[in-house]
Amino acid sequence: MNVKKQFRDGLITNNPVLVQLLGMCSTMAITTTLFNGIGMGISVIIILTCSNIVISLVRKLIPDQIRIACYIVIVAGFVTIVDLLLQAYLPSLSESLGVFIPLIVVNCIILARAEAFASKNSVAASALDGIFQGLGYTVVLIVMCIVRELLGNGTFGGGLLGPDGAGIRILPEGTGALMLILPVGGFLTLGCLIALMQYLLRRHEEKKEAEKK
Amino acid sequence: MSFTGLVSISLGAILIQNFIFSQFLGICPFMGVSKKMDTALGMGIAVTFVMGIASVFCWLVNRFLLVPLGLGYMQTVAYILVIASLVQFVEMFLKKSIPSLYQALGIYLPLITTNCAVLGVVLLNTQNNYNFLESVVYGVTGGLGFLVAIVLFASVRERLELTGDPPRSFEGFPIALISAGLLALAFMGFSGLKVF
Numbered sequence: 001m002n003v004k005k006q007f008r009d010g011l012i013t014n015n016p017v018l019v020q021l022l023g024m025c026s027t028m029a030i031t032t033t034l035f036n037g038i039g040m041g042i043s044v045i046i047i048l049t050c051s052n053i054v055i056s057l058v059r060k061l062i063p064d065q066i067r068i069a070c071y072i073v074i075v076a077g078f079v080t081i082v083d084l085l086l087q088a089y090l091p092s093l094s095e096s097l098g099v100f101i102p103l104i105v106v107n108c109i110i111l112a113r114a115e116a117f118a119s120k121n122s123v124a125a126s127a128l129d130g131i132f133q134g135l136g137y138t139v140v141l142i143v144m145c146i147v148r149e150l151l152g153n154g155t156f157g158g159g160l161l162g163p164d165g166a167g168i169r170i171l172p173e174g175t176g177a178l179m180l181i182l183p184v185g186g187f188l189t190l191g192c193l194i195a196l197m198q199y200l201l202r203r204h205e206e207k208k209e210a211e212k213k
Numbered sequence: 214m215s216f217t218g219l220v221s222i223s224l225g226a227i228l229i230q231n232f233i234f235s236q237f238l239g240i241c242p243f244m245g246v247s248k249k250m251d252t253a254l255g256m257g258i259a260v261t262f263v264m265g266i267a268s269v270f271c272w273l274v275n276r277f278l279l280v281p282l283g284l285g286y287m288q289t290v291a292y293i294l295v296i297a298s299l300v301q302f303v304e305m306f307l308k309k310s311i312p313s314l315y316q317a318l319g320i321y322l323p324l325i326t327t328n329c330a331v332l333g334v335v336l337l338n339t340q341n342n343y344n345f346l347e348s349v350v351y352g353v354t355g356g357l358g359f360l361v362a363i364v365l366f367a368s369v370r371e372r373l374e375l376t377g378d379p380p381r382s383f384e385g386f387p388i389a390l391i392s393a394g395l396l397a398l399a400f401m402g403f404s405g406l407k408v409f
Contacts (some may be wrong), residue, residue, distance in 0.1 A: 018253050021386060024244065025329050029237035069297055072326070076290040084286060098259035099336050102289040106329045182401065183235050187394030197382075202382070 003128060010132025018197040023109040026100050027141060028186030033158030037145035039093040041138025043086070043101065047078045048110050049130035052118040057125035059119045071114045076105045078175075093149040109137060114143045140193070147189055152180030218381055219350050226354040232330050233362040234397040239330030243363055243391060248374075249339060252366035254360075261356030263303060263325050264334050267296050268352025271335035272345055292335050293326075300326045330359055362400075 030036045086094040118126040154171030232238045246256045296396040308313040334355045338348040
């Protein structure tokens with residue numbers, strides 16, 4: 001087991017959103033305020049870690065043909081728990097994330113990690129994989145939120161900081177490009193982020209090659 | 214329920230609140246299967262079909278099973294089970310009776326289970342308290358919206374392959390996302406559309 005490698009995989013070299021291109025629906029849909037991004041990220045970390053642990057525990061008991069259905073039921077169980085907890089303790093978050101909390105069931109990240117990692121590895125490694133992959137997803141969400149909120153609305157930390165939780169105003173009112181808060185902004189911001197990631201990974205590769213020579 | 218109400222639900226689902234471009238449901242298959250026109254068309258038809266019948270069955274399950282038993286909190290689990298078994302049934306049915314269509318859809322059929330547009334539409338039906346007819350109309354027209362979006366996007370991408378020469382870092386996925394963004398911008402024009 002290689003904790004350091006798993007950490008780097010989850011956050012950078014094999015980032016679930018930017019490199020594996022999974023879970024894009026929620027990434028683009030809910031990243032309009034920082035509060036949403038952090039809430040969604042933490043929910044996914046919890047669900048991904050728990051489902052990875054359980055799937056890794058029962059991986060030898062499940063017949064191969066129906067494994068996907070079993071994974072979905074296990075994930076759906078955890079999603080329901082998180083959904084109900086949010087409704088009870090954080091109703092404002094639950095309201096602003098809306099249908100995207102129950103939709104974590106079909107978030108490709110969770111099924112992909114179950115299939116590609118938890119069904120083949122030990123419990124401890126799977127738990128770590130869940131935490132790190134979830135963290136990778138959360139970091140992308142937070143970056144998207146900060147960019148879209150700052151450029152689109154001119155504020156920082158909406159839903160969390162500032163008066164009435166409206167966020168701290170950084171750019172003067174009326175200068176924001178409202179487009180970035182709208183659905184279009186989700187596509188554009190994510191496209192640019194993935195391009196940036198491809199650029200950085202390529203530069204890294206080239207540097208390594210140069211060092212070898 | 215009046216006829217005009219149904220028309221406004223349909224127009225809303227296809228144009229104004231398009232599942233892809235304004236609600237971000239079903240992005241994964243939308244990006245994954247839109248490289249070629251014919252596969253995009255097949256996927257769109259399959260999704261429309263499954264969304265329609267999933268709306269029917271999930272409405273029945275909710276109305277006659279979950280609500281009377283007070284099991285509303287189990288709705289996510291129940292719906293995903295209904296959808297998974299429906300997709301399985303559709304697959305078996307098509308294999309036996311319409312093999313040509315089955316061959317055309319290929320691996321896309323099982324993938325529909327994890328399409329968030331399908332689970333999304335049934336959850337939204339419940340959330341909006343739609344009656345039976347409204348649910349079915351919303352399901353089918355939501356699927357049609359997906360079909361319109363994926364076909365439009367596939368034709369854009371086919372052109373992009375031929376003529377596009379983006380900067381190296383934007384090659385592949387990022388440029389596709391940005392063109393999808395521009396399409397979404399175009400679809401925003403429909404948001405001013407008032408029905409009746």
